[in-house]
Amino acid sequence: MAEPPYELIYWHVIPGRGEHIRLCFVEAGVSYSDTAFLEGGMVTLQGYISDQNTGDETNPPPFAPPILKHGDLVISQTSNILMYLGPKLGLAGTQPSDIWKINALALTALDGLSNEVHNCHHPIAIDLYYEEQKEESLRRSKDWVKNRLPKFLGYFERVLAGKASGAGPWLYGGTLTWADLVLFQTLDGTSYAFSKAMAAAKQSGKYDRVFQLYEAVKARPRIAEYLASERRQKFSEYGVYRHYEELDVVSDEYLPGSNNSIGSLLESVGFSIKGADISCKFIFESTAGPRDSPVESVVERPGEVPVEGLDDPLDAELGDELGKNPVNNREIVRLFTRVELVWYYCLQRSAYNYRKG
Ligand SMILES: N[C@@H](CCC(=O)N[C@@H](CS)C(=O)NCC(=O)O)C(=O)O
Numbered sequence: 001m002a003e004p005p006y007e008l009i010y011w012h013v014i015p016g017r018g019e020h021i022r023l024c025f026v027e028a029g030v031s032y033s034d035t036a037f038l039e040g041g042m043v044t045l046q047g048y049i050s051d052q053n054t055g056d057e058t059n060p061p062p063f064a065p066p067i068l069k070h071g072d073l074v075i076s077q078t079s080n081i082l083m084y085l086g087p088k089l090g091l092a093g094t095q096p097s098d099i100w101k102i103n104a105l106a107l108t109a110l111d112g113l114s115n116e117v118h119n120c121h122h123p124i125a126i127d128l129y130y131e132e133q134k135e136e137s138l139r140r141s142k143d144w145v146k147n148r149l150p151k152f153l154g155y156f157e158r159v160l161a162g163k164a165s166g167a168g169p170w171l172y173g174g175t176l177t178w179a180d181l182v183l184f185q186t187l188d189g190t191s192y193a194f195s196k197a198m199a200a201a202k203q204s205g206k207y208d209r210v211f212q213l214y215e216a217v218k219a220r221p222r223i224a225e226y227l228a229s230e231r232r233q234k235f236s237e238y239g240v241y242r243h244y245e246e247l248d249v250v251s252d253e254y255l256p257g258s259n260n261s262i263g264s265l266l267e268s269v270g271f272s273i274k275g276a277d278i279s280c281k282f283i284f285e286s287t288a289g290p291r292d293s294p295v296e297s298v299v300e301r302p303g304e305v306p307v308e309g310l311d312d313p314l315d316a317e318l319g320d321e322l323g324k325n326p327v328n329n330r331e332i333v334r335l336f337t338r339v340e341l342v343w344y345y346c347l348q349r350s351a352y353n354y355r356k357g
Contacts, residue, residue: 003088004071006032009045011065014239015189015232017078017114018066023181024082026226028089036233048074079107082178091178098173105159105171105179112152113186117193118240120144121247130237130244141247145197149190153207156183160209169209169216176220183210184217189241196250 006025010018018036025032035041047053048067055061055074062076068084075081083103086092092099123140124133159171166174171183187210191198202211217223226232235241 006030006085007069008032008034008036009041009048009065009067009069010034010036011045011239012036012042013233013236015185015235015241016066016239019185019233020078020110020178020182021066021068021081021085022231023185023223023226024085024089024091024178026222027176027181027220028091029222030089037231079103079110082106082182086178089178091176091181093173093175093177095173098177101164101172102177102179105177106182108152108155109179109183109186112148112155113183113190114240116144116148116152117186117190120193121242121244130242134246137244137247138249141194142249145194145249149194149197149201150206153201153210156210156213157207160213169213171213176217180213180217184214184223187211187214189235192235192243193241194248194250195243196248200250 008018008021008025010016010021012035015022018034022032022034035045038044045065045067048062049064053061058072059074062074064076066078066081067074067076068081070084073084075084083099086099086102093102120141121130121137122128122133123136130137156171159165160169164173165171168174170176171179187198201207218227235243237243
């Protein structure tokens, strides 16, 4: 018996969570309808999520899109839909039990590289505008980029290095599954939101397998054609992935050689600071200058941002300087504060050039 039509019910204009479902259909070469492109599509969607909707005889009402209608079946929740479609579209591995493993991988990507990214621009309340939670968004974005992004990228790198992933570029069992498509989409969205951090992560070489998977999905013939088409909706300042220049922060985590020079000096007295090499020229100058010179006077000298990186003589000079003056904890705290401030400044102004160099 022929399959009933697949109907995707999702918002228009934003790729959002609906895009995970679309990519599965595209990769499988299976046609589907999509309310994002249908006349009256948003009325249909609103009908499903209306607080008047109590569902029907066999389907409870969905809370939010994406929603899939397939014959009499109406289901919601992205991962649930993906797990339903995976086996039907040939994206579910080779063994019946594979779906649980694939689902875990997809859920992890959705947790870390979708929901958490969304929470970076909406850390306080979903119903408030971003503009009403900007300060918290910045704080959260900085922390996310520093601590969570490397954790999730590192996790997927480990998965890809593991035996269960098989020989190919894919996450599980040597075949392309819906988890690969989800990871692709979440990496794509995260790269839109946090372009600098993702560029730095790629450049670091720590996550080569992850970025290879991204390219491998992108090069799939049907996916490539879809991505180049009008059907691929662009990211914007709506939806899960948004680009706000001020949130596009980068972490020292990814910068090369970040645990040498002043970093190791500070570590030797119990502080951990990474990325200090990029700013140790400033620190050297500030320690050589008047003890209480305000940090602002240091950071307002953009011409001296060491975009080409620093070499050993400077570090040696700094070592001498610190060596000459007994360093007590108070001094180190003062230094630490300066390093942080100057370092952020350097990143904002020139880290991109620095990495390119
Ligand atoms: N966990 C759900 C989240 C669904 C969700 O948040 N959908 C968004 C669009 S991507 C929405 O319209 N939410 C409305 C709301 O949460 O009030 C899923 O993965 O499907």
